[in-house]
Amino acid sequence: MNTELTRLTAAELAAKIHSREVSAVEVARAHLDRIAAVDGGADQGVHAFLHVAADAALASATLVDEALGVGSAPASPLAGVPLALKDVFTTLDMPTTAGSRILEGWRPPYDATVTRRLRAAAITILGKTNMDEFAMGSSTEYSAYGPTRNPWDTSRVPGGSGGGSASALAAFEAPLAVGTDTGGSIRQPAAFTGTVGVKPTYGGVSRYGLIACASSLDQAGPCARTVLDAALLHEVIAGHDPLDSTSIDRPVPAVVDAARVGAAGDLSGIRIGIVRQLGGEGYQPGVQSCFDAALRMLEKLGAELIEVNCPHFEYGLAAYYLILPSEVSSNLARFDAMRYGLRVQSGFEESAEQVMAATREAGFGPEVKRRIMLGTYALSSGYYEAYYGQAQKVRTLISRDFAAAFEQADVLVSPTAPTTAFPIGDKVDDPLAMYLNDLATIPANLAGTAAMSVPSGLAEEGLPAGLQVMAPVMGEAVMYRVAAAFEAARDADQGGPVIHRVPESEVRA
Amino acid sequence: MPVISRDEVAHLARLARLAVTEAELDVFAGQLGVILGAVARISEVAADDIPPTSHAVPRSNVFRRDELRPGLEQQQALAGAPAAEEGRFRVPRILGEES
Numbered sequence: 001m002n003t004e005l006t007r008l009t010a011a012e013l014a015a016k017i018h019s020r021e022v023s024a025v026e027v028a029r030a031h032l033d034r035i036a037a038v039d040g041g042a043d044q045g046v047h048a049f050l051h052v053a054a055d056a057a058l059a060s061a062t063l064v065d066e067a068l069g070v071g072s073a074p075a076s077p078l079a080g081v082p083l084a085l086k087d088v089f090t091t092l093d094m095p096t097t098a099g100s101r102i103l104e105g106w107r108p109p110y111d112a113t114v115t116r117r118l119r120a121a122a123i124t125i126l127g128k129t130n131m132d133e134f135a136m137g138s139s140t141e142y143s144a145y146g147p148t149r150n151p152w153d154t155s156r157v158p159g160g161s162g163g164g165s166a167s168a169l170a171a172f173e174a175p176l177a178v179g180t181d182t183g184g185s186i187r188q189p190a191a192f193t194g195t196v197g198v199k200p201t202y203g204g205v206s207r208y209g210l211i212a213c214a215s216s217l218d219q220a221g222p223c224a225r226t227v228l229d230a231a232l233l234h235e236v237i238a239g240h241d242p243l244d245s246t247s248i249d250r251p252v253p254a255v256v257d258a259a260r261v262g263a264a265g266d267l268s269g270i271r272i273g274i275v276r277q278l279g280g281e282g283y284q285p286g287v288q289s290c291f292d293a294a295l296r297m298l299e300k301l302g303a304e305l306i307e308v309n310c311p312h313f314e315y316g317l318a319a320y321y322l323i324l325p326s327e328v329s330s331n332l333a334r335f336d337a338m339r340y341g342l343r344v345q346s347g348f349e350e351s352a353e354q355v356m357a358a359t360r361e362a363g364f365g366p367e368v369k370r371r372i373m374l375g376t377y378a379l380s381s382g383y384y385e386a387y388y389g390q391a392q393k394v395r396t397l398i399s400r401d402f403a404a405a406f407e408q409a410d411v412l413v414s415p416t417a418p419t420t421a422f423p424i425g426d427k428v429d430d431p432l433a434m435y436l437n438d439l440a441t442i443p444a445n446l447a448g449t450a451a452m453s454v455p456s457g458l459a460e461e462g463l464p465a466g467l468q469v470m471a472p473v474m475g476e477a478v479m480y481r482v483a484a485a486f487e488a489a490r491d492a493d494q495g496g497p498v499i500h501r502v503p504e505s506e507v508r509a
Numbered sequence: 510m511p512v513i514s515r516d517e518v519a520h521l522a523r524l525a526r527l528a529v530t531e532a533e534l535d536v537f538a539g540q541l542g543v544i545l546g547a548v549a550r551i552s553e554v555a556a557d558d559i560p561p562t563s564h565a566v567p568r569s570n571v572f573r574r575d576e577l578r579p580g581l582e583q584q585q586a587l588a589g590a591p592a593a594e595e596g597r598f599r600v601p602r603i604l605g606e607e608s
Contacts, residue, residue: 393556
């Protein structure tokens, strides 16, 4: 097994593949071997993948090698580089389950736009990654197919909902992954696994073929081990899509250039706002001290630090857990046991309504049921104005807080999550404790602004913490610049990337 | 803190087409009560004169060209159906006996 290849960044792999130093097939095989060695399954191993598409991956890589062999230019800067795709994007040639029993074994009749763009860029899709059912959760424990384990400590969660994508990166099973972020599902797992995760501006990446959780909040984005790799993937998947009417019809921000400029290490003239409401009480001391060290480093790079006040952020969690379940209760009504997915029917005398209720009872897990009922409650007459209506008004106030803060600062920063990765089983029966994970990430979803997490260092028990960098709508360039500058400075200061300190995963013979 | 009764949970489950079990009713009643207690603080915010936001990055009048483009073929649409017959979805009876 060629473990060396699995340690490289996506940018390094692309350079080697495109210069014909190694073949795309060798790179794909190295990663497939790594998956076979460390991924295990529901009972042991990392369990980042729900489906591994070895044959399709090798076939795709073969095409890359053939094209390069006849002198064609690479289809994209990432042609031939392997990627792990969250199992919430439809794929013609692979099952798509969204982590739910109700879609077990479902073969979609179409590709998501993100899937199509990855294929057009000749990126090697290794398989589909584990997630909390329908992206509802912050630990990947609500997957119907068993939890994903965190490579930093396999007794702990990798965060969620995109724990599969984040753990695949941290276990060196893939250098790139795609996730979706509705309330922090890209950024919080990135923080928990010492990787980089980006939630682009709402509408920046197409939602066509992304199985909906909450449509006004869902946003797909790139995950990687370095800021530059995330930027390279960002430019592949982002951009206007006529098939998604909420897609933004404007040029994609030049994030690759921004990441390269940032890595040069000069942030003079950049104003960085520290959000007073996102820190202090409720944040683990080690997480807070990683954040404080990050602030000192940003200042050393020449940035001007100021404190900003976002008074309505403290109501973000309440607004989110009213708006999200409301949208979920409506979106998941499509799982009606009629056109695709599971059907539970005990006899011909049963009505469609009885079949639907029995199917949803069997096919949905507890968190999905909780949120559907919560949304049904929040939207019922008599409560609608007090809950859903009021939450939408608070959403406006949170957007106004952001707007005011971005008049004073180019980007805002906070710890990505209040804690480091917690033990598997700790919060699974305490929904409210689980929800508190998303405290710092939710405001950006409610306001539709861009945000990302970059590793800030190691906190309690040697577990990674994340620095969240937030930017205005379509402000990704300055966000990547700041993140790349911080990453370079932190690596220099700490003697290498945070991810290099992850323990070696247990390898099966 | 809003308390939610077992009967209310059963009503919500019916509306949401979830055939929850008796045991689940007890668990969900407790959990939903705790969650609703936490989100109820939304009412502390004075927001009477604030317009609601339904979409983070508002857009209006999104059009596309009125051109034919391929959709799913019948076989593709039916490929994932739990039951199909004569090129159509086969579904359980729709009307109840009392209807």
